[in-house]
Amino acid sequence: MAENIGFTSSSVSQVPILSVYDLKKAFSSNEVLKGISTDIYKGEKVVVIGPSGSGKSTFLRCLNCLEDPTSGSIIFDGEDLADQRVNINKHRQKIGMVFQQFNLFNNKTVLQNIMIAPYTLNKKKVKKEGKSAKEFKEECRQNALALLRRIGLEDKANVYPSTLSGGQKQRVAIVRALAMSPKVMLFDEPTSALDPEMVGEVLNLIKEVADEGMTMVIVTHEMGFAREVATRVLFMDEGMIAEEGTPTEIFDNPQNPRTKQFLNAVL
Amino acid sequence: MGSFGNKISKFIESFIFDGGYKEVIEGLGNTLKIAILGLCIGVILGTVIATIRVMPKYKVFPRILDKICGLYVGFFRGTPIVVQLLVGYFVILPLIGLGRISEENVCVVIFGLNSAAYVSEVMRGGLNSVDQGQLEAGRALGFSYASTMVRFVVPQAVKNILPSLGNEFISLIKETSVISFVGAMDLYVALTKIGQNNYEPMVPYLFMAICYIVMIFIITQLIRLLEKALSKSDRKGGAK
Ligand SMILES: Nc1ncnc2c1ncn2[C@@H]1O[C@H](COP(=O)(O)OP(=O)(O)OP(=O)(O)O)[C@@H](O)[C@H]1O
Ligand SMILES: [Mg+2]
Numbered sequence: 001m002a003e004n005i006g007f008t009s010s011s012v013s014q015v016p017i018l019s020v021y022d023l024k025k026a027f028s029s030n031e032v033l034k035g036i037s038t039d040i041y042k043g044e045k046v047v048v049i050g051p052s053g054s055g056k057s058t059f060l061r062c063l064n065c066l067e068d069p070t071s072g073s074i075i076f077d078g079e080d081l082a083d084q085r086v087n088i089n090k091h092r093q094k095i096g097m098v099f100q101q102f103n104l105f106n107n108k109t110v111l112q113n114i115m116i117a118p119y120t121l122n123k124k125k126v127k128k129e130g131k132s133a134k135e136f137k138e139e140c141r142q143n144a145l146a147l148l149r150r151i152g153l154e155d156k157a158n159v160y161p162s163t164l165s166g167g168q169k170q171r172v173a174i175v176r177a178l179a180m181s182p183k184v185m186l187f188d189e190p191t192s193a194l195d196p197e198m199v200g201e202v203l204n205l206i207k208e209v210a211d212e213g214m215t216m217v218i219v220t221h222e223m224g225f226a227r228e229v230a231t232r233v234l235f236m237d238e239g240m241i242a243e244e245g246t247p248t249e250i251f252d253n254p255q256n257p258r259t260k261q262f263l264n265a266v267l
Numbered sequence: 268m269g270s271f272g273n274k275i276s277k278f279i280e281s282f283i284f285d286g287g288y289k290e291v292i293e294g295l296g297n298t299l300k301i302a303i304l305g306l307c308i309g310v311i312l313g314t315v316i317a318t319i320r321v322m323p324k325y326k327v328f329p330r331i332l333d334k335i336c337g338l339y340v341g342f343f344r345g346t347p348i349v350v351q352l353l354v355g356y357f358v359i360l361p362l363i364g365l366g367r368i369s370e371e372n373v374c375v376v377i378f379g380l381n382s383a384a385y386v387s388e389v390m391r392g393g394l395n396s397v398d399q400g401q402l403e404a405g406r407a408l409g410f411s412y413a414s415t416m417v418r419f420v421v422p423q424a425v426k427n428i429l430p431s432l433g434n435e436f437i438s439l440i441k442e443t444s445v446i447s448f449v450g451a452m453d454l455y456v457a458l459t460k461i462g463q464n465n466y467e468p469m470v471p472y473l474f475m476a477i478c479y480i481v482m483i484f485i486i487t488q489l490i491r492l493l494e495k496a497l498s499k500s501d502r503k504g505g506a507k
Contacts, residue, residue, distance in 0.1 A: 066403055093409035103400035107422045116418070117408040180408065 014041045016075075017184045017215050018063060023072035023082075025058055032058045034239040035072070040184065044144040045216045047226040047247075050236035051262055056219045059236065060186050063217065064088075064095045073163050077183075090120075093121055096177030096185040102169040104161035104176070111157040114144035114176045151205060167198030171205050177262075184215040191222060223267055227251050235259045278470035281461045290457035295478065297453050301374045301440040301446065306386075308379025309439075310425075310432065313386025316340065318416055320387070321394045336387070342382030349445050351378050356449040370451035374443070382439060389431045393424030426497045433490035437483055454478055 018040040032055045040046055048056050061067040063074060065088050066080050074081040076091055104113050109249075119140040126136045148154045151171045161169055170190060177185055190206065191199045203225050209217055210229050220226055223250040226233060226247065233250040235243040235258075243256040251267075254260045281287045316336045333347045343351065355377045360368065397420050405415030425432070447456045458475045461480035 064407055066407060089406075089409045089411050091409075092407055095407075097404075097407040099400060099404065099407075101398075101400050103398070103404035105401060105404065105419050107419060107426070117410070120414075121409050169342075176408075 006034075014021075016040060017042050017044075018136055018217075019073075019075040019079050020063070021073045021075070022060070023062055023074065024070045025055075025062055025067060026070045030132045032239050033062065033069075036239075036241055038234065038241065038244070040215065040217060041105045042215055042229075043213050045210050045218065045229050045231045046234060047230035047232070048217065048234045048236055049221070049223070049226060049250075049262070050234075050242075052250065053238045054236045056236050060188050060217060060219050063186055064092050064097060066097075093117070093180055094183045096180060096182035098170070098173050098177055098185065098187045098190050100189040102166070102173045102193070104158060104164075104169055105171055106161055109158050109160055110148065110153065110164070110172055111141070111144055113172060114179050115140040117176070118143070118179050144179060147179055151175055166194045170194065170198075170202045170228065174202070174209065182214075184217065185209070185215065187218040187220070189219055189221065191220070209216055223251070223263075233264065237262070251255065274467050275466050277465045278461065278474065281464050285464070287457065287464075290452060290460060291454065291478075291479055292458040294453040294455070295482075297371050297374075297375060297446065297451055298440060298443045299482075301371065301443050303380050304375045304437050305378030305382050306432075308375070309382025309386045309435065312379065312383035313390050314421060315386035316383060317390035317394055318421075322412075333346065340384045340387055343381050344388075348381055348442050349448055351381055352445065352449055352481040356412055370446070370449050373397075373449060374446045374451055378439060378443070382435060385438075386432070386452075389428050389435065393403070393428035393431075396421060396427050396481060397423045429494050429497065433487070436486060436490075440454045440482060440486070441479070454456050 009048065016039040020039070021037050021176060023033055023036040024031065036059060038046075044204060048059065048090065050056050058067055062069045063081075065074075068084075069082045072082060077094065079086045079091065082090055104110075105116070108116060115137075119137055123133055123136055127133065145154060145157060148157055151174075153168060153172065156168065156172075161172070164172065174190075189208065191202050194202060199222070203222065206216075206218070207225075207229055216229075218226075218229070228247075230247045233245060233247050234241050235250060235254075235256065237256075237258045243254065243259045248260065254263060269484050282291070316339065319329065319332045319336050322332060322333075324330050352374065356370070360373060396397065401419050401423065402412075402415055405419050405471075410418065443453060444455055446453050454475050458471040462471040
């Protein structure tokens with residue numbers, strides 16, 4: 001706990017959203033994560049950088065158990081997600097994820113992509129509260145349309161994802177995650193599959209969402225963006241957090257020789 | 268030509284005036300019923316089998332299920348449908364003694380079970396052809412494995428394998444020509460009867476061939492239309 005206080009800025013409160021303790025992950029005999037511990041606080045933007053193969057994606061995917069951790073714990077909403085007995089589906093609704101390859105549902109229109117999760121996954125709960133399914137569906141639809149309006153793609157509501165550009169797809173994927181009102185959002189190299197001219201529009205949207213106070217964990221190779229948006233930077237190397245600090249500390253004054261070496265290579 | 272005309276009029280006589288058409292229609296109906304219901308059973312059961320077979324297998328239970336499915340598929344693909352029909356009707360049915368079940372319904376079940384084995388193999392390829400990211404996106408949003416498969420992965424898989432499913436349906440139509448082995452009425456039985464009544468098999472069997480050709484032509488066209496309708500998600504614009 002104490003070591004995190006130094007990273008707590010005024011906009012960052014003391015409530016941890018995700019608490020990772022001694023997280024390990026092995027693929028058969030290949031140990032990819034070798035004991036990662038970190039607390040992610042409400043409002044933080046944690047940017048994860050590091051060389052290829054260092055385990056950044058694996059770390060991120062363990063946070064919502066798309067990869068089952070081999071050992072360790074991930075405390076979210078008072079429960080340990082690494083425990084096989086927890087209802088992971090319930091918790092995943094509150095952990096948004098944005099993928100490198102967008103992964104929009106190809107068999108659904110843009111609008112359906114955004115509203116299907118909030119509608120389908122909440123309709124039972126809403127029914128208990130006495131709202132009709134029809135009423136709730138319309139509510140989800142209006143909310144989805146508002147999100148599309150926000151990213152300027154309202155006219156694309158009824159087309160299928162295959163007709164969108166990469167940048168448009170990723171922006172839809174971001175608002176699809178937002179539509180579930182997550183407590184934290186995970187981004188795995190959200191701009192790596194984009195043509196260079198589309199990187200800006202996606203980064204701008206992520207920045208906007210960040211500025212609204214969303215808690216984020218972002219794996220990225222965009223160092224300029226990392227410096228701009230991060231409240232804390234984790235440098236991962238060989239399955240461990242080799243160094244962490246504010247963007248200024250990491251980018252301007254790295255302590256670990258591996259961090260220096262990596263930054264020299266990418267900057 | 269005169270004698271052929273004579274044969275045709277004889278056929279028409281027994282077909283229409285002696286009521287032969289009733290059995291032909293019954294046979295046609297059976298063929299379609301068995302093929303359609305068989306395909307439905309095949310697609311549903313085949314999808315379940317395929318889903319089990321592509322499931323991640325680091326736990327024991329899915330592995331055992333996978334083995335069972337493997338045996339099932341091996342059995343139904345490795346023996347002739349006639350044998351399955353005969354064993355089903357004359358061995359299994361009396362043994363479990365469920366009482367009287369009509370020949371046609373036994374055929375529906377056997378053809379369904381048989382088709383499931385073939386469909387499961389096709390569907391497995393279809394499921395594997397769908398990008399893993401679709402499953403991950405569904406799971407990351409909070410959908411269960413089953414729900415993600417049903418809503419996102421299976422529909423895309425079905426779309427990818429639609430031509431193969433069409434072929435499966437056509438095979439089923441053709442294979443129903445063995446249902447008379449267990450005493451069910453089909454085109455073969457109905458038209459053979461007409462042929463035997465007036466010792467003129469030429470026109471009845473020609474008619475039988477035409478029936479199959481027309482049926483399969485119509486089905487092929489329907490599958491084309493379906494494929495077109497389903498490919499809308501590949502095009503600009505599209506449905507609401
Ligand atoms: N599903 C898997 N099965 C086996 N090994 C895997 C699997 N996923 C990842 N790995 C291995 O884990 C290691 C770390 O991979 P990971 O994708 O987490 O790295 P990364 O830091 O995200 O790299 P990059 O910058 O290239 O995306 C690699 O050696 C990779 O081969
Ligand atoms: Mg990665």
